[in-house]
Amino acid sequence: SYELTQPPSVSVSPGQTASITCSGDKLGDKYACWYQQKPGQSPVLVIYQDSKRPSGIPERFSGSNSGNTATLTISGTQAMDEADYYCQAWDSSTVIFGTGTKVTVL
Amino acid sequence: QVQLQESGPGLVKPSGTLSLTCAVSGGSISSSNWWSWIRQPPGKGLEWIGEIYHSGSTNYNPSLKSRVTISVDKSKNQFSLKLSSVTAADTAVYYCARRGRNDYGAPGDWFDPWGQGTLVTVSS
Numbered sequence: 001s002y003e004l005t006q007p008p009s010v011s012v013s014p015g016q017t018a019s020i021t022c023s024g025d026k027l028g029d030k031y032a033c034w035y036q037q038k039p040g041q042s043p044v045l046v047i048y049q050d051s052k053r054p055s056g057i058p059e060r061f062s063g064s065n066s067g068n069t070a071t072l073t074i075s076g077t078q079a080m081d082e083a084d085y086y087c088q089a090w091d092s093s094t095v096i097f098g099t100g101t102k103v104t105v106l
Numbered sequence: 107q108v109q110l111q112e113s114g115p116g117l118v119k120p121s122g123t124l125s126l127t128c129a130v131s132g133g134s135i136s137s138s139n140w141w142s143w144i145r146q147p148p149g150k151g152l153e154w155i156g157e158i159y160h161s162g163s164t165n166y167n168p169s170l171k172s173r174v175t176i177s178v179d180k181s182k183n184q185f186s187l188k189l190s191s192v193t194a195a196d197t198a199v200y201y202c203a204r205r206g207r208n209d210y211g212a213p214g215d216w217f218d219p220w221g222q223g224t225l226v227t228v229s230s
Binding site for chain 1: 142144151152153154165167168201206208214215216217218220221222223
């Protein structure tokens with residue numbers, strides 16, 4: 001079955017750039033999206049169709065997808081960005097979520 | 107602005123059937139969107155359960171397909187989940203979510219918005 005692999009954790013200093021990867025076989029041939037989930041809250045869409053930002057999502061969130069890897073980049077990371085992040089794609093008419101990455105803002 | 111709200115029993119006995127409803131407000135369930143159920147065991151990642159269109163067409167996660175039924179009630183603007191033969195492994199926060207549509211009006215690959223989620227515990 002198809003799998004999406006993310007690093008368990010990423011640490012970043014305030015104001016710096018955080019990059020979260022999502023790896024899957026030929027992921028670049030599919031659309032990837034990303035969700036932010038804070039403790040006790042529902043996931044919130046932050047990137048869809050590889051690189052599009054929904055209304056209300058800050059410009060510091062950006063995405064890319066090529067080859068076997070999709071990447072979520074948070075530029076100028078703020079304390080409020082500390083959360084779990086999940087990538088997601090479709091394979092064979094089934095939704096696949098990534099393993100999740102905890103972003104810590106030190 | 108569409109909002110989703112899950113409801114249902116928070117405790118289900120092993121071997122029983124889990125039943126949840128998602129009420130849609132601020133929009134019609136008969137819009138050209140698919141509607142999904144997604145779950146998250148405590149401290150773990152997200153798992154897609156399945157989806158339904160207002161016509162009643164469904165798609166299910168193959169790993170759960172034999173136990174899952176998703177239905178729609180257009181008169182009440184809601185859709186429902188039934189998961190049979192539950193075990194402790196089915197303990198999770200259950201979310202409902204709307205699948206997006208792309209610029210051409212076709213189903214997108216993302217989910218937005220999500221409901222607040224409801225915790226269902228399987229225990230005797």
